[in-house]
Structures are given as structure tokens and as C-alpha cells.
Amino acid sequence: MLCIRITLREIRLPLKEPFRISSGVVADRRILLLELHDADGARTWSECVAFDTPIYSPDTIDTSWLAIAEWIAPRVLGATFAHPRDVFPTLERDFRGHLMPKAAVEMGCWALAAEKEGVPLARLLGGTRDCIETGISLGIQASPDALVQRAAAAVAEGYRKVKLKIEPGRDVAYVRAVREALPDAPLMADANNAYTLAQADVLQQLDAFGLMMIEQPLAWDDLLQHASLQKRLTTPVCLDESITSLDRARDMVALGAGRIVNIKPGRVGGFGPSLAIHDFCAAHGVPVWCGGMLESGVGRAHNVALASLPNFTKPGDLSPSARYWARDVVDPEWTMDAEGRVRVPLERAGLGVTVDVDRIEDLTVRCVTLGA
Ligand SMILES: [Mg+2]
Structure with missing residues (x-):
């Protein structure tokens, strides 16, 4: 598994109704999406689940954006992994915290491997x-x-x-x-x-x-x-x-x-x-x-x-x-x-659903491409 490019996007998806928990209210979901590409043209998507403020964990949309661009993507892009399970140890070495952005990249690598091998991610x-x-x-x-x-x-x-x-x-x-x-x-x-x-x-x-x-x-x-x-x-x-x-x-x-x-x-x-x-x-x-x-x-x-x-x-x-x-x-x-x-969508490789790229383009408020 060799990821050569990650496109990082922030989109805004309006919630149907505000969601209130003991620590705050979420009305408009800011979401970080990643599109990952390998050298042979395979591509897939993953999501960083951080909120826009640290109400759940220390990670936020903005700290995750920084962590992926500065520290996480550079460890993964262009590196060959025999199996996606090898990605997390690479991200853990002398690198504390930032678990949500690490997860977004790591899970994207699993989905990319599933796409490449032609198997459902669940399998x-x-x-x-x-x-x-x-x-x-x-x-x-x-x-x-x-x-x-x-x-x-x-x-x-x-x-x-x-x-x-x-x-x-x-x-x-x-x-x-x-x-x-x-x-x-x-x-x-x-x-x-x-x-x-x-x-x-x-x-x-x-x-x-x-x-x-x-x-x-x-x-x-x-x-x-x-x-x-x-x-x-x-x-x-x-x-x-x-x-x-x-x-x-x-x-x-x-x-x-x-x-x-x-x-x-x-x-x-x-x-x-x-x-x-x-x-x-x-x-x-x-x-x-x-x-x-x-x-x-x-x-x-x-x-x-x-x-x-x-x-x-x-x-x-x-x-x-x-x-x-x-x-x-x-x-x-x-x-x-x-x-x-x-x-569980088992009849298709990878995520099992088609990502609506046009809609994501329309919802994108910022975007950066990392890698080749
Ligand atoms: Mg809970």
C-alpha cells in the first residue's frame, strides 16, 4: 500500500436540527474529509471526526488540519506499507496525541488497501x-x-x-x-x-x-x-x-x-x-x-x-x-x-458507497493537496 497524495478538505454540512449534549450544542457540522490516492490511480475517502472545538477530546478541526499537513501526511506519503496495520505504529513513534487526525489518515490507508485489493473494507x-x-x-x-x-x-x-x-x-x-x-x-x-x-x-x-x-x-x-x-x-x-x-x-x-x-x-x-x-x-x-x-x-x-x-x-x-x-x-x-x-455493503470493494464528489466540491470551504 503506497499513498502518494492526500487532498484535505473542509466542508460544512448543515444538521437538520441542533444536537445538544451536556458540553455544548452543535448546529452546523464542520467536517474534514480526506481523499487518498495511490500511484496506480486507486482512490478512496476518509473522515476526521474532530469537532470544531475541544468539547469531546483535545482534537479540533483546526488542530487536525495542522497535524495532518505538518506531521502525519509526511510520514505516510510515498512510504510503502506491507499492510495497513503497519501505518499506526509509524504514526505513534515519538508523536503524542492527535489521535483523530492520525485515525483519519490511518483509516484512509485501510480503505485504500481494500480498494486496491478489490475487497470490501469490512472484510x-x-x-x-x-x-x-x-x-x-x-x-x-x-x-x-x-x-x-x-x-x-x-x-x-x-x-x-x-x-x-x-x-x-x-x-x-x-x-x-x-x-x-x-x-x-x-x-x-x-x-x-x-x-x-x-x-x-x-x-x-x-x-x-x-x-x-x-x-x-x-x-x-x-x-x-x-x-x-x-x-x-x-x-x-x-x-x-x-x-x-x-x-x-x-x-x-x-x-x-x-x-x-x-x-x-x-x-x-x-x-x-x-x-x-x-x-x-x-x-x-x-x-x-x-x-x-x-x-x-x-x-x-x-x-x-x-x-x-x-x-x-x-x-x-x-x-x-x-x-x-x-x-x-x-x-x-x-x-x-x-x-x-x-x-453492510459487501458487494463492492472499499467503502461500499459512491462518494458524491460534485456535492463535496460545492460544500468545500478550504482545500489543500498534500504529496505528488
Ligand atoms: Mg459517549
């Missing part, structure tokens, strides 16, 4: 599923009733997991209202770091609602306090932000800091680390699932491929394109069937 990664159960993530609503309406609509659409974003003051009453309205629905909560261990008694009250899991309630980089919290909860803790590498997944298991992992390949540096975490979790009886970062259809293609691996046993946050975008940048758009499943 190159070792995926075994041909469809994936899908969950929805519901932002914090103005009232419990508003959340109940959203959750009921999601269940009616077929979603297999309904994630309720919570924050202090908008937690127990909100989750209780949804549980009372939907006694059998597969519900979970995601707090995006909004609590401290001093508020453990509030989180303990959520045990009454039979949640599949509660996701990352405490600090974004914490493990020890989550271990203390997990001891006090019957609901499994799922870690998201804190799991940035295989080592952190090992620490989670050693400490008992969580029982489920949300793997977002962008957060951990790409597919190589995602596969390592997947395999480690499988060996230790820890289920995983694939979370979302408000990706376009390009990032969705990468997530669907990853979520086809066998230990992705919980529904992934892989909502169809129409949930977020008036019009996506891929054809066909991502859809979900009435049973809440997304199909």
Missing part, C-alpha cells in the same frame, strides 16, 4: 456480519415529555437501542419518564463526563430503570473514579472518552472501571488500535459497540465496516443519513430497515 478488517443493529442517540430535551416523544418515535422506527443524553438536573426524572412510557425498550444513558463521584447517589437512582448501560458519567480521562462508581452501580458502566488506546482498555478491565466499551475508531487512532481493543475485549468477555461523532456518510462507511466485527454485540450508533442531513455526501445514502438494522 479486510475481519468483519463477519452482513447487517448491524442500530441505536439512536437523543440529545438533551427541554422536558421529560419531549424526551418521551422522541424515544417513542425512535422505538417505533425500529431502533434497537435508545441512548438518552443526561446531565445533572436532567437525569432521573427524564429517564424515569421514558422508562414508564416504554417499559420494555432497550434504553441507556450517556452523561458525557457531566458528573463527579460526589453525585454517585443520583447515578445509583438510575439502577431502578433497567438500563443497558450508563456511558462515561465521570471525567473524560478518568478510570479510577469510574471503578469506584461501578462498584456502587448494578448498571454496567460503558467507557467512551477514557478509552484512547489498548492500554487504557487493559486498565479498565484490571481496575473494574467499566464492563462495556464504546469503540470510536477516531478516538483511538484508527482501525489498528480499534481491532486490538476489540480483540482484547472479546478475550475478556467485554462487549463493544461503535459510537458516533456526527459523521457524514464517509465516516459512517468506516464505522459500519468496523461494527461488522464479531464482538460488536451491542447496537451501534449508526443512524441513517436522513436523521442528520438534508442530503448526505454518499450514494446510496445510509438507511436502516424496519428491524433497526443497517446493511
Whole structure:
């Protein structure tokens, strides 16, 4: 695998509605897309999932742009890799952090290798599923009733997991209202770091609602306090932000800091680390699932491929394109069937969807070509 050129673009995709989590509101998604080319004319796309401010992790659109142009692309362009799994170690050597831009390039290299070998990306990664159960993530609503309406609509659409974003003051009453309205629905909560261990008694009250899991309630980089919290909860803790590498997944298991992992390949540096975490979790009886970062259809293609691996046993946050975008940048758009499943596109090599280059050109606000 030999990547000779990366075209880096920023586009703006308007969301259908603003998405509110405990740390802020996203209305207009700035997205970094990469087009990668090899010497023989093969090309593919990848996406950097950073937000425009560091509300989720230290990476942002602008720091990622800088990191790719200055440090990441120069290590990859013109270098021959026997296998795409060799790309991440090259990006790790004496180069701290910047995991999302590293992941964008690394995942692009996997997709380029799949394109070149004529195999679906899902198969190159070792995926075994041909469809994936899908969950929805519901932002914090103005009232419990508003959340109940959203959750009921999601269940009616077929979603297999309904994630309720919570924050202090908008937690127990909100989750209780949804549980009372939907006694059998597969519900979970995601707090995006909004609590401290001093508020453990509030989180303990959520045990009454039979949640599949509660996701990352405490600090974004914490493990020890989550271990203390997990001891006090019957609901499994799922870690998201804190799991940035295989080592952190090992620490989670050693400490008992969580029982489920949300793997977002962008957060951990790409597919190589995602596969390592997947395999480690499988060996230790820890289920995983694939979370979302408000990706376009390009990032969705990468997530669907990853979520086809066998230990992705919980529904992934892989909502169809129409949930977020008036019009996506891929054809066909991502859809979900009435049973809440997304199909893995296995009949085509690479990403399995056609990237709408004309639409991306129209949406581009800046662009640079790196390499030959
Ligand atoms: Mg999360």
C-alpha cells in the first residue's frame, strides 16, 4: 500500500436540527474529509471526526488540519506499507496525541488497501456480519415529555437501542419518564463526563430503570473514579472518552472501571488500535459497540465496516443519513430497515458507497493537496 497524495478538505454540512449534549450544542457540522490516492490511480475517502472545538477530546478541526499537513501526511506519503496495520505504529513513534487526525489518515490507508485489493473494507478488517443493529442517540430535551416523544418515535422506527443524553438536573426524572412510557425498550444513558463521584447517589437512582448501560458519567480521562462508581452501580458502566488506546482498555478491565466499551475508531487512532481493543475485549468477555461523532456518510462507511466485527454485540450508533442531513455526501445514502438494522455493503470493494464528489466540491470551504 503506497499513498502518494492526500487532498484535505473542509466542508460544512448543515444538521437538520441542533444536537445538544451536556458540553455544548452543535448546529452546523464542520467536517474534514480526506481523499487518498495511490500511484496506480486507486482512490478512496476518509473522515476526521474532530469537532470544531475541544468539547469531546483535545482534537479540533483546526488542530487536525495542522497535524495532518505538518506531521502525519509526511510520514505516510510515498512510504510503502506491507499492510495497513503497519501505518499506526509509524504514526505513534515519538508523536503524542492527535489521535483523530492520525485515525483519519490511518483509516484512509485501510480503505485504500481494500480498494486496491478489490475487497470490501469490512472484510479486510475481519468483519463477519452482513447487517448491524442500530441505536439512536437523543440529545438533551427541554422536558421529560419531549424526551418521551422522541424515544417513542425512535422505538417505533425500529431502533434497537435508545441512548438518552443526561446531565445533572436532567437525569432521573427524564429517564424515569421514558422508562414508564416504554417499559420494555432497550434504553441507556450517556452523561458525557457531566458528573463527579460526589453525585454517585443520583447515578445509583438510575439502577431502578433497567438500563443497558450508563456511558462515561465521570471525567473524560478518568478510570479510577469510574471503578469506584461501578462498584456502587448494578448498571454496567460503558467507557467512551477514557478509552484512547489498548492500554487504557487493559486498565479498565484490571481496575473494574467499566464492563462495556464504546469503540470510536477516531478516538483511538484508527482501525489498528480499534481491532486490538476489540480483540482484547472479546478475550475478556467485554462487549463493544461503535459510537458516533456526527459523521457524514464517509465516516459512517468506516464505522459500519468496523461494527461488522464479531464482538460488536451491542447496537451501534449508526443512524441513517436522513436523521442528520438534508442530503448526505454518499450514494446510496445510509438507511436502516424496519428491524433497526443497517446493511453492510459487501458487494463492492472499499467503502461500499459512491462518494458524491460534485456535492463535496460545492460544500468545500478550504482545500489543500498534500504529496505528488
Ligand atoms: Mg459517549
